[in-house]
Amino acid sequence: MIAGELKSKIDGLWETFATGGLTNPLNVIEQITYLMFIKDLDDSDNRRKKDNILLGLNDYQSIFDGEVKIDDDLTVNGDELRWSTFKDFAPEKMFTIVQTEVFPFIKNLKNNEEGSYARYMKDATFLIPTPGLLSKVIGELDDIYRLMDEEVQKDNSKNKEKALIINRGDVRGDVYEYLLGKLSTAGRNGQFRTPRHIIKMIVELMNPQVTDKICDPAAGTAGFLVESAEFLQDKKKEEIFYNKENRHYFHKADCNK
Structure with a gap:
């Protein structure tokens, strides 16, 4: 022992x-x-x-x-x-x-x-x-x-x-x-973490949209959620920041609703 x-x-x-x-x-x-x-x-x-x-x-x-x-x-x-x-x-x-x-x-x-x-x-x-x-x-x-x-x-x-x-x-x-x-x-304890490059690939394949509600029920360190947010900010910047309704939705949306 x-x-x-x-x-x-x-x-x-x-x-x-x-x-x-x-x-x-x-x-x-x-x-x-x-x-x-x-x-x-x-x-x-x-x-x-x-x-x-x-x-x-x-x-x-x-x-x-x-x-x-x-x-x-x-x-x-x-x-x-x-x-x-x-x-x-x-x-x-x-x-x-x-x-x-x-x-x-x-x-x-x-x-x-x-x-x-x-x-x-x-x-x-x-x-x-x-x-x-x-x-x-x-x-x-x-x-x-x-x-x-x-x-x-x-x-x-x-x-x-x-x-x-x-x-x-x-x-x-x-x-x-x-x-x-x-x-x-x-x-x-859920410590089998998905490698970063795999997270990135999956998010790109899912291609989330500005108005999507994104929820990860097995978030762990929230890698998928963070990558999704970065993807939207990078790929959908104009849709988010130049549209008042979308900007509010992106920053204030609650996945529990």
């Missing part, structure tokens, strides 16, 4: 996405999932490399070693694709690398060992809109991983007598369950 500082950090991450411009809960969950995969890919690679050295072996081939081919036209320094590397870059550089290199990289993983992951990553789309938001999200996810590891250590200490070993995957399951719970709550 998620509680305390870890719960607070996850709530804060959710709020960071909302204030940063990514408001659709489904998109938020999707982006968090992709970023967690990118973080885990780096952690897993580092762990396996250390195990290989510990066993005195030198046959481990990292997927980040040397020059890595992203697609037919792009080859990059593999080290830049690591979470542990790009997280320390300036926001603008980090944004460019994650958008143009890291996401195409995870979409095109062909390694047999990573094949199962690649199947689920092949449609990965980068939706985070600004460098500032990406930088903040990556910092907060690092904090969440740190807290997950602390939870693992704490739980293992408590369960030592029972020989019950808790790993990060167990805590991760709790974290993801909590995130999905937020998704469910968002649905009940």
Whole structure:
């Protein structure tokens, strides 16, 4: 069960996405999932490399070693694709690398060992809109991983007598369950917001007229109503402002009448 500082950090991450411009809960969950995969890919690679050295072996081939081919036209320094590397870059550089290199990289993983992951990553789309938001999200996810590891250590200490070993995957399951719970709550609270460009398209297709009464019974943040008003002011300016009756109707009409 998620509680305390870890719960607070996850709530804060959710709020960071909302204030940063990514408001659709489904998109938020999707982006968090992709970023967690990118973080885990780096952690897993580092762990396996250390195990290989510990066993005195030198046959481990990292997927980040040397020059890595992203697609037919792009080859990059593999080290830049690591979470542990790009997280320390300036926001603008980090944004460019994650958008143009890291996401195409995870979409095109062909390694047999990573094949199962690649199947689920092949449609990965980068939706985070600004460098500032990406930088903040990556910092907060690092904090969440740190807290997950602390939870693992704490739980293992408590369960030592029972020989019950808790790993990060167990805590991760709790974290993801909590995130999905937020998704469910968002649905009940009407927080599935229609993207702005879709609102604009629908209003243009409806082509509201000056004398229409416009009501949105599921207004939420009133996106359709605001866009309708802007549409009328832009497209029907003369009909509204140069006609006394229409001007009064536009400014005083009550959709409850």
